[in-house]
Amino acid sequence: MRFVQAALAFAVVALQVAATPVKRAASGDAGYVDPSLDGGSMLTIVPGSKTRIGEPINVIISNQSDPWVLTDYGFTNYSRSLNFQSGDVLTVTYASNQRANLGDGYGSRIQAGIQRYNDSIQEALNGGNHFRYWFQRGKNANTGAVFIAASVEKSKDENHMIVDNGYDLGRDQLVGNATAGTTTDKLGNEYQTTVEWNDSLFKKIKTSQINHNISVDGRVAVLTVKVTKSVSTDGKGSVNTQSSSSRRAAMVPMTITLIIGFVLALISLV
Structure with a gap:
């Protein structure tokens, strides 16, 4: 009988855990942590600058976004849905890598990547819209938010100088x-973004x-991205037409059913 009572107590706790939403790491309602709270900055670090000179980090993908978007592979595919491509062309990056300190405990680190609008080679040569990005994943602020420094630059022949108000x-x-509106990547995943x-x-x-x-006008755009149609979000090409939020919701009743079945089986054995 004591064994049954213990099993029932375990089931109650497990049910409570299954029904409790997972909390994201130390980000409050903002979906990110202000880098300046722990020695970071909303400015990048330009190579070779003797003083604190950088480019503004002017867009943040909130960690209230779909978890898929906050992965390296998922963010790359989301960027493609906005018609951006990897800026690393034939293993050559047509710009000096920059660093950033997001105040997450990692300190100053190199950009995770660079994305260029439309045709990456043409943008690298002729100029246009591009952005560098970093993930806030350190132990002091493990939010997963994506910090983006976006700008419009001139051509390679003009040393990629930033245009006026760029x-x-x-x-x-x-x-x-x-x-x-709805954006779609090459895999067929669809996204809705609010700001x-x-x-x-x-x-x-x-x-x-x-x-x-x-x-600059001093404004930072905080984007929340939701996957509204998921065709492939595991990086392996598997097909799943449910949104990620639907998949998470579907897991809770399944977990509850399994626990209840386990408890009833134990009772029947006593």
Whole structure:
């Protein structure tokens, strides 16, 4: 009898755990942690700069987004749905790698990648919209949020200088593409993106600290991306037409059913 009672107690706890939503790491309601809270910055670090000169990190993919989007493979495919391609062309990156400190405990680290709009080779040669990105995954702020530095640059012959108002333009073009409606990647996954604006993350940053001394309006676009149709989100090409939120929801009653069945089986043995 004591064994049955213990099994029932275990079942109650397991049911409570199964019904409790998983909490994301230390990010509050914002979906990210402000890098400046732990020695980081919303400016990148430009190679060779003797003082703190960088490019503004002006877009954040919130960790309230679909978990698939916050993976390396998933984010690459989401970027493709916005008509961006990897900027690493034939193993050559047509720009110096930059670093960023997201205040997550990793310190200053190199960009995770660079994405270029439309045809990556043509953009690298002729200029246009592009962005660098980092994931906030350190032990001090393991949110998984994606931090993006977007801008519009000139051609390779013009040393990829940023156009006038190029940082705000790069951000706005990226956000405009993302929020225009349903976007679809080459795998067939579909996304819906919403935006909220943060006007406080740049309060302590001066124009003189920004690369090329280009002023910005100080706004950061915080995007939340939901997968509305999932054809392949495991990186292996398997087909699943449920959204990830539907899959998570479906797992809870299945777990509960298995636990109840286990308990009833134990009782029948006593």
